[in-house]
Amino acid sequence: MKNLFKTLIVVLALTTTVDSFSQIRITGVDPNQNLVFIRNYGTTTVDITNHILSSKLTNFTVGSMTVIAGNPSALGSMQTAWVQGGSLDAAGADLALYVPGTTDFNNTSNLLDFVQWKSGGHGREAVAVNKGIWTAGDFVCGNPTYTYNGNGGTVDYGVSHWNGTGCTTSIDEANGGEKLTIYPNPAKDVLNVTIASNVAVLSYRLINILGEVVLESNQNYSNEKLSLDISSLPKGQYAFVVNTVSEVITKKVLITQ
Known part of the structure; x- marks a missing residue:
């Protein structure tokens, strides 16, 4: 008991x-x-x-x-x-x-x-x-x-x-606040990412629930809007992981193809 x-x-x-x-x-x-x-x-x-x-x-x-x-x-x-x-x-x-x-x-x-x-x-x-x-x-x-x-x-x-x-097996979301905005979410063909002016991004990765990296970039970004092509990715839940100069930001993303 x-x-x-x-x-x-x-x-x-x-x-x-x-x-x-x-x-x-x-x-x-x-x-x-x-x-x-x-x-x-x-x-x-x-x-x-x-x-x-x-x-x-x-x-x-x-x-x-x-x-x-x-x-x-x-x-x-x-x-x-x-x-x-x-x-x-x-x-x-x-x-x-x-x-x-x-x-x-x-x-x-x-x-x-x-x-x-x-x-x-x-x-x-x-x-x-x-x-x-x-x-x-x-x-x-x-x-x-x-x-x-x-x-x-x-x-x-x-x-x-x-x-x-x-x-x-789930993807947990941590940190970030309004430093990073992702839309639309759920997303279908294009995922837009808006980065706040006070955030210096060193790299980002999009990871599926198996832990596999399906999109990544090591280019530096700040105060920008990114448009990512996700049209070839299968539907499911993903984690968008961003490395900044001060922290790691994780956002949940749902792809609905």
Whole structure:
């Protein structure tokens, strides 16, 4: 029970609570303890007991699981239910969330959320890829608890919004303030960067969630506007990292090609 309490504290602390999209989402998974965290990002109370979870093609309802915390039968706005049950493979598996009454698990309209850990290609991955909420082969690295750090928004899907213990697949934003302005964001073909007059840029890099540098420059800039061609880059979340004479500034960038 002590470990269960620690897991609850970690997931509740890492779950963001600032969006109003009407969605039920998976916000944490600990396969070592068969624990699942489900959050209501909508504005009204929802009964999620008949929502269906699927892991490695084995299906079970939320209502069939043991309630550890929260109220799945009346899950309020921005509340999280903590349930335990099913059989989750800690060595590598998926977890998909479906609407109540689902019989056709290949129908993307029935799929609400998806995550997989340790390795790719599990269970309902193909359905999630077809729906556009996951990329084939992606998985959350590290160890449990696997935690969602998005806002429940329509673009906050995919491995870039999940972290494992000892391994980070999301891109964190740090520093910068108004020293660096990036727009539009999300971006499609061109990313504009405006540099404040009091900032001397030594170099910049655009990095994907795998840590690969996809754009870079070692030219010095100050009080300038840059227009970067990103038309050839795949959609996803990136980090724009700028080295200045005094600090490193990191900005999140979402590309939507």
